[in-house]
Amino acid sequence: MNSTNRPRRTPAETQAIVETSLRRRYWAERRFRAYGFTAVTAGMLFLVYLFFVIFSNGLGAFQQTRIQVSIFYDPQLIDPTGSRNAEDLRGADYAGVIRASLRTKFPDAEGRAASRELVRLVSGSAPFELQKKVVADPALIGTTENVWLLASDTVDLLRKGHIDRSLAEAERPLSDRQLGWIDKVQAGGALALKFNKTFVTGGDSREPENAGIWGAAVGSFFMLALTLLLSFPIGVATAIYLEEFANRNRWTDLIEVNINNLAAVPSIVFGLLGLAVFIGFFGLPRSAPLVGAMVLTLLTLPTIIIASRAALKAVPPSIREAALGMGASKIQMVTHHVLPLAMPGMLTGTIIGMARALGESAPLLMIGMVAFVVDIPRGVTDAATALPVQVFLWSDSPERGFVEKTSGAIIVLLAFLVVMNTTAVILRKRFERRW
């Protein structure tokens, strides 16, 4: 036999061999474990870094630079006839008022070019702010008042440190003269960051300093409300039918396979469906939250159905048997006993589905919700955008000022998502029941 020919090892040799191999194996063990830990840490770091980038870029969006200017409401410019007629007051030359006030503040701005540069320090929408003030209170005319005017987006960028002063004059958006004025204003304490009300309450705009997310938020709200109205009843009804009523046959198998597959179909394909069927075939309006909601309903239905079925499955059969034993009909058994017990699970699934719908943008691009919409939508058939689409639109804008707005909109979007998901988790924890 072969084994007899092999030289016999002493126990000490064997022990040495085992010890080296053990050392190697334990080392492999530690390495393997370290790989795993590194992977988890890497995932976490990505998450932290993502949030860091978004927040460090976006928190500034909630503040906007304003310049304090002492404004003389010149009767010659606003209301030369002295009629105090609201129509005249609305049409007056408020840009001229601002120009005159700025020139008194900076007498060194001589000539047209300098004057134009001076006016560019304040936002193009500043005259409208003055107009609103004067129309609301005509007694201001003839008086002088310190007003915090909205600064232009370049001044805002400078104040927030996004403009490199060391660049050559031609390469930066502000001239040396403008920088000098800004420094002078800042030294006098007349340049400050104030809460950006426009961002929270305004609609979209081409100018970063006037852009707001309220229009998109309202669009998202309409869409989500309608999606919830459509998808929750349909989803729950489907789940009840499949779990409680349907016999297992080819038809129900087909439905089940369909639901499982729809859950994994790319969202953009739902957008194609919406474009071809809802808009192309039924002739519903483009860019409308109504169509968006219908597409999102089809998109979220599988999520809701799968969660609702799981919730129904978790209700023990004894409850059903007891109800039937007491003479309840099948519908009564479901509506009086099974459904209330399964409801927390169904709601959790629905909220998660809604959170997914809120963050979805690809199908909305297909149905034309990428239009530039300034007005706040007032109904489900008005043209609207949604929060994630607004993020997409702003991220496409060339102006540097929109980077901050985009991140700000993302913060708002994430805040909504956190609230929704936390509600879902709390709901699950609070009503979770083990039978």
Place this chain on the structure above:
Amino acid sequence: MTPVALTLALCLITVGAFWIGKSRSLALVGGTRRVRHLHSLPSHYGLMTAMWCALPALLVMGLWLTMQDAIILRLVVDHLPAGVRDLSANDLSLVMNDVRNVVAGNVPAASVSDTVRGASAEYIGLRGISRMALTVVVLVMSIGAIIVVRSRITPELRARNRVERVVEWLLFGCSTIAVFTTLGIVASVAFEAFRFFSMISPIDFLFGTSWSPQMAIRADQVGSSGSFGAVPLFAGTALISFIAMAIAVPIGLFSAIYLAEYAHPKFRTWAKPLLEVLAGVPTVVYGFFAALTIGPALRGWGESLGLDVASESALAAGFVMGIMIIPFVSSLADDMISAVPQSLRDGAYALGATRSETIRQVVLRAALPGIVGGVLLAVSRAIGETMIVVMAAGLAANLTANPLEAVTTVTVQIVTLLVGDQEFDSPKTLAAFALGLVLFVVTLALNVLALHVVRKYREQYE
């Protein structure tokens, strides 16, 4: 009445119907004390009345409103002056668009021609008549139904059975929506795709290597024939998905192994949901992150290494997409690893294997089919992902395997072709549907395969 007001009125009438039916049934037997003489609960009689009141009326209203517009337009066209009526179909539809815009108030009536103004006035008049008629029909139907049902209610009437039959049908109807959605997707996408294939040969589309979906405005224009060879798009999609999986599979798999086999339960309870936050972040956020941070950073590093990195490189998009997919891989793999019976692990330990040896040689091998299924699902997600690539990958259809260059994907091209104004009969628009069909078929095949593998695996250990 406007449709909204009519719906509200119908709701009120339905509530009334419920009370009428309920009180009628109680009155028949003589009050709540003698309710046991009724076959069903009083509320069942109420529900039955309400259903008869609302459902037929709603059905009629739905049909009426979907047909109304087409019929009125037809009538308006018939009454147009002969000169306008004989215009080609395209020009006529332009005129009718003007009419619609005037009716909707998008365009002031003063700014259009007399013909259009007349037509829109006629449209508004006809719509008024139609609404009036609808109101009358719906009200008569619902109130008539209440009267008839009320007279039919007897204590012996099996109201509960009837109501429940209807409810069961409603439940069944809801469950068919999933099937109709799939049918709708297949029908709409396939229909447009076939129109595309009647203009461009499927062979050219599937195997052509040049993609420039421009169509000539004039027939004699230079470079007028667009080319629709989709291979660069498929290659770009494959490249970006491959990069994404190269990031997501190792990290996701090792995270799952660590969380399932090594981690302290306390660590697991907070680490797992935190990782899943990555899946909950909207994809548009990842797209912004990729375009704002990762793309320029990669370009910067490339420059310092002397490499030429495109600012919209496949690497940036694939990397960020990989981060997004980590939680899909990790949570599916985690499920699969947890489903491996403890007895297999105990057997391996009993033979003297270390933990990592057990995991590598026993647990992972047992869980492999399930993990493969999970990875296939993740691949299908990567292929269908849209926003990240739209924002971070380029539009240039390069046929390259170099991850530092810009490539474009199927989803990017669908978005580019369909966003903005479009006409439904140009090959440019229809190409998007052909791409959508390819996307749908590929992801469907991957999903069916993955679900099949996963189910087979689950059955093995049940």
